[in-house]
Amino acid sequence: MSVATVSRTLAGNYPVSTETRARVMAAVEALHYVVNVHAKALSGRVAGPVALVIKDITGPSLAHVAAGVEQEAADRGRLSLVCATHDDPAREDDLVQLMREQHAAAVVLVGGAVQDEAYRRRMAEYATALDAAGSRLVLVGRPPLPGDLPVTVVEYDNRGGAFQATDHLLTAGHQHVLFLSGAPGLSTSEQRGDGFRHALRAHGVAYQEELDLPGPYTRLSGYQRTKQALAAGLAFTAVFAGTDMVATGALAALREAGLDVPGDVSIVGFDDVPFAADLSPALTTVRVPYEDLGRTAVRLALEREERIGGDDHVVLSTQLVIRQSVRALP
Amino acid sequence: MSVATVSRTLAGNYPVSTETRARVMAAVEALHYVVNVHAKALSGRVAGPVALVIKDITGPSLAHVAAGVEQEAADRGRLSLVCATHDDPAREDDLVQLMREQHAAAVVLVGGAVQDEAYRRRMAEYATALDAAGSRLVLVGRPPLPGDLPVTVVEYDNRGGAFQATDHLLTAGHQHVLFLSGAPGLSTSEQRGDGFRHALRAHGVAYQEELDLPGPYTRLSGYQRTKQALAAGLAFTAVFAGTDMVATGALAALREAGLDVPGDVSIVGFDDVPFAADLSPALTTVRVPYEDLGRTAVRLALEREERIGGDDHVVLSTQLVIRQSVRALP
DNA sequence: ATGATCTCAGTAAACGGTTACTCCCTCTTT
DNA sequence: AAAGAGGGAGTAACCGTTTACTGAGATCAT
Numbered sequence A, B: 001m002s003v004a005t006v007s008r009t010l011a012g013n014y015p016v017s018t019e020t021r022a023r024v025m026a027a028v029e030a031l032h033y034v035v036n037v038h039a040k041a042l043s044g045r046v047a048g049p050v051a052l053v054i055k056d057i058t059g060p061s062l063a064h065v066a067a068g069v070e071q072e073a074a075d076r077g078r079l080s081l082v083c084a085t086h087d088d089p090a091r092e093d094d095l096v097q098l099m100r101e102q103h104a105a106a107v108v109l110v111g112g113a114v115q116d117e118a119y120r121r122r123m124a125e126y127a128t129a130l131d132a133a134g135s136r137l138v139l140v141g142r143p144p145l146p147g148d149l150p151v152t153v154v155e156y157d158n159r160g161g162a163f164q165a166t167d168h169l170l171t172a173g174h175q176h177v178l179f180l181s182g183a184p185g186l187s188t189s190e191q192r193g194d195g196f197r198h199a200l201r202a203h204g205v206a207y208q209e210e211l212d213l214p215g216p217y218t219r220l221s222g223y224q225r226t227k228q229a230l231a232a233g234l235a236f237t238a239v240f241a242g243t244d245m246v247a248t249g250a251l252a253a254l255r256e257a258g259l260d261v262p263g264d265v266s267i268v269g270f271d272d273v274p275f276a277a278d279l280s281p282a283l284t285t286v287r288v289p290y291e292d293l294g295r296t297a298v299r300l301a302l303e304r305e306e307r308i309g310g311d312d313h314v315v316l317s318t319q320l321v322i323r324q325s326v327r328a329l330p
Numbered sequence C: 001a002t003g004a005t006c007t008c009a010g011t012a013a014a015c016g017g018t019t020a021c022t023c024c025c026t027c028t029t030t
Numbered sequence D: 001a002a003a004g005a006g007g008g009a010g011t012a013a014c015c016g017t018t019t020a021c022t023g024a025g026a027t028c029a030t
Helices: A003-011 A018-031 A037-042 A060-075 A089-102 A117-132 A158-171 A187-202 A219-231 A244-256 A274-278 A290-305 B003-011 B018-031 B037-042 B060-075 B089-102 B117-132 B158-171 B187-202 B219-231 B244-256 B274-278 B290-305
Strands: A050-054 A080-084 A106-110 A136-140 A151-156 A177-180 A238-241 A266-268 A285-287 A313-316 A319-321 B050-054 B080-084 B106-110 B136-140 B151-156 B177-180 B238-241 B266-268 B285-287 B313-316 B319-321
Touching (some): A003 A018, A037 B037, A050 A089, A050 A290, A060 A080, A060 B060, A060 B080, A089 A106, A089 A117, A106 A117, A106 A290, A117 A136, A136 A290, A151 A158, A151 A290, A158 A187, A158 A238, A158 A266, A158 A285, A177 A219, A274 B244, B003 B018, B050 B060, B050 B290, B060 B106, B089 B106, B089 B117, B106 B117, B117 B136, B151 B158, B158 B177, B158 B187, B158 B238, B158 B266, B158 B319, B177 B187, B177 B244, B219 B244, B238 B244, B244 B266, B290 B313
Parallel strands (some): A050 A080, A151 A313, A177 A238, A238 A266, B050 B080, B050 B106, B106 B136, B136 B151, B177 B238, B238 B266
Antiparallel strands (some): A080 B080, A285 A319, B285 B319
């Protein structure tokens, strides 16, 4: 019994007599044999894994992207590698290099990013380096790159979501909306800010710069910025928080100040994290299809690899989820 | 310039002249060369990845285990594979097989499990199969297996946590505690139930079976079971929820029934998920060191592989976090 | 000057599979 | 009965690295 026979028996792509097959199977069973992926990858082709590169896996929304990626990858017979960068570009560089070595089918980068020149240069490099290695760079939740690069981009409608959220507040009669925006330069910040200002214009409400407080998308920052706004005596009857985490912090600050939500102040978030409905009041927010984002990213990359085509740029829509944190002004 | 020279230059473990090194580096640069892990793994040794096998990545607590695993693995130069089973044993079988093929250094199985005979048989098989492939099975959040198997177990103190939680309620004067326990047979359920009953005994309070409502650890189930308890007219002044998700559901049901928490009913959860502090009232709960669980799992498995030793069984402690959801009875 | 030593590059044998190619044996077909 | 067909097994090349071994030239000691 030669190795070739064993290989063919296990692959099942070549005629093998029933008796031989049985003997092979018995041996496999007895020896607890499993093929060596590395050896297999060296000769016959092996489906490369999908890599997910993310700032931090524990974020309630990012975890859903991860789940989407994992599911779609698993459905297509791929393994998922997940790596956290903790926002360290050097680590990101290392990971991209690693993924080339690993022959990953797709490298999915998730999360907003500051769109400066350095960033664009890095991404361009990643895209071409990965492409040369037969891998595909996928950007999720970030705008496309300028120029003609081998990249797949899966975005969601930040601008539209922010517009809807703001419109909802303005329609309820709120004229002074505290906008807890994101870090300046961050793509999601900018886009949500755009949507916010667009809605103001559409309603003929002036944009008040002093009501636009930028900061990181964290609970703590939401809390601090709201406290600060209150302390500064800013006049507002509603808050549009850049994310649900920020909204959560704002909620805590408002409550501490003895203000009722939505009685005294209305609030809208962004993301629709799982516990948004469990806050009190249940948070009105913009749903982002996080899981879909992950699935789509993998689907597009793999379809392209399998030459079925596959788009290079998709924008998923967001949707306002109305709960109890907004009340109309009399 | 032979391949050997290139290999040695890149490895840096053999004398290479400065001039040759420069030529090699230039070529590497120009061709965007990266080593092929598969080929490397076939000859020289390569550090195997760590595999995380989990029911579902999106759970707020499980995501932290994943983060812990990823971090510890990354710190030790390993890649992390994450796979969801969605509670399908067949999928789990496949994954263990896959991980043997992948030469994973460790396979970490996370989450409580129903400890029946079939389960024990499966785990015993996984343990020996992985061990034979040079891989280590690590069970996280589950009790050890009977017999002498090659397994590493990282548990946390469910019993002690449940004891503390219950003790806290009883000390506050609550005599009738609705216990929203977990699915019967599930290891975490059983252990938390043990701790609960132990605390009752310690306080000389009778265990009332009708106040022990088992069910899945989901928000929906917590909501339904609480509603049902209320509808049945059960007398209780406090709720001990098996998990924070269950507590969240219970909170919603109590609020709907017009009951104030903690004014009318006190409540304690289990897990200390990130948003527990943001519920109103902020949830008193038992903190489980999820991230540590993940880190420890990887650490033990890899230390053992590197022959530094490494324990085979560790129990991490839990801790009651007192917030605002419990009030003492007058 | 000559052998010993050292430095550094090349050769070739693994590593564990897959697969094109070869070849033998049996079963048909005429 | 001889030739052809086809099933089923073995042989060997190849995938991309690493590394023990070989050996050529330079340097050094005697």
